Amino acid sequence: MAEEQDQERSEQATDKRREEFRSKGQVAQSREVQTAMLLTAMLLMWFFYLPFFWPRLQKLVAGIWSRSGEIRVNPESMYDLGMAIFGQVAMLLAPIMLLVLVVGALSSIMQIGFLLTGKPMEPDLSKLNPIQGAKKFISRRSAVEVIKSLAKVGLVGVVAFKTVYNEFGNSILLVDMPPSETMRFLGRTAGLVLFKSCGVLIILALFDYLFVRWEMEQKMKMTKQEQKEELKETEGDPQLRARVRSLQQEMARKRMMSEVPKADVVVTNPTHLSIALKYDRATMAAPQVIAKGADHLAMKIREIARENRIVMVENKPVARALYKLEIGQAVPEELFTAVAEILAYVYGLKN
Structure with missing residues (x-):
């Protein structure tokens, strides 16, 4: 085993090794792709859903305020009021929740296909080893994740700052405008920040997906010894196969003779x-x-x-x-x- 670890992993993974990794849930899946797809889908949905959502939310709030003087303050009435509000809010948010579920599943299927395995949830006592756990915090993988997180926060922060800074001159004109115009300006600016941030996340998700694919390919690479061992398992020992062929040829010669x-x-x-x-x-x-x-x-x-x-x-x-x-x-x-x-x-x- 020590010799195998010392050997360089220079051989491409075979189909059998890829299937073993997949059965264990070790696949090339980027979280950044899921984040970018969810944010993009949410923004697009709000763009079309907001004209429907906002009037109904106003109507709900107005109805509660109009009936606030008629509501009796006791446990039963508060419970009924809370359930009524929860039901109406749930109806308004149901399309959004459904969209999150669909996009989350779709983003995973697009990257790795349909995969259902319970291997990652199986108990593993080696995970309780504190030394192994400490190594994860100082591993190359952890360093890469930290760099990616800092890059994402930094790029999104720069884009958001520049967007708000460019709109700062227009905000001075809001002094003489009604509150509704102020709310509209804030909403437009926030939407602009979100859309630009979404574009940055999409670009980062593309690079992250390519990096995760490359990293998984490197992880699945095999040594020459591992390929030989796999060949023995799938096709049998070469010496045994040669012996079988020799016996078969001998029997064929006897029949011929x-x-x-x-x-x-x-x-x-x-x-x-x-x-x-x-x-x-x-x-x-x-x-x-x-x-x-x-x-x-x-x-x-x-x-x-x-x-x-x-x-x-x-x-x-x-x-x-x-x-x-x-x-x-x-x-x-x-x-x-x-x-x-x-x-x-x-x-x-x-x-």
């Missing part, structure tokens, strides 16, 4: 090739390759052919062409003439 005694002829290259052919006029449209081999395997085929008194014919060009065919494959048309001559020779010897 058991077919050699059924051959009509063995075509050879005098140096290192042997190909066994079989032809049954009743069941085959053309002769078929039932066994082939090179070097040591070729010598074994010839040995079995001699033991079973199978004719061997030496023909270099035909042997090379037949060796390219697969076991069980029929002889192609371009070799019909050459193979027919060989079989005719063999049948003549037998007769």
Whole structure:
């Protein structure tokens, strides 16, 4: 384990490792994106919802004041009044609360897709370690979060200050204006500050999202040893797989060798090739390759052919062409003439 920790994480994360991180809830999700989307959605909604919200709020307040002299001050009446006010205010604020829920869920789905996992909420005793907890306060991640927070507060503060400073000259004219104009001026200035701040947050959210994605990619990187271990888990031990392949090849060779005694002829290259052919006029449209081999395997085929008194014919060009065919494959048309001559020779010897 110490060797793995010393190795450099230079390899890109595999699909399996990405899925493991995702199942644990470790995904590239930026809080700044959620904040920017919520603020933008709230401002846009207030822009369209305020003409509906404000008159109804005025009507609610006016109704309470108009009936203030008729209300009896006792627990029952205060409770009824409080529930009535709460119900009407809840109806006015319901669209805003619904918007917050929808935008909050949408901002998360846009970044990481649909993910539902309880891993982050599982109890972990290592989190109770005070030493590990203290390390989090002085980690690189904590320093980055502090820098991002300071940058956000600083940029938003500068934008807000400049906006208010530019409007300061117009505020002097409010001295001779009615209170309604003062309220309208304050509302317009506040809206301007909020919209400009929202633009700054959107830009910061974009950079933060790219940084979080990059940071997660760096965190998911693997060492060469980790990739080897994962390959063993998914595909098995390479030595075991090689052993299985060796056994499979050995079994295939044995099956092939058991077919050699059924051959009509063995075509050879005098140096290192042997190909066994079989032809049954009743069941085959053309002769078929039932066994082939090179070097040591070729010598074994010839040995079995001699033991079973199978004719061997030496023909270099035909042997090379037949060796390219697969076991069980029929002889192609371009070799019909050459193979027919060989079989005719063999049948003549037998007769």
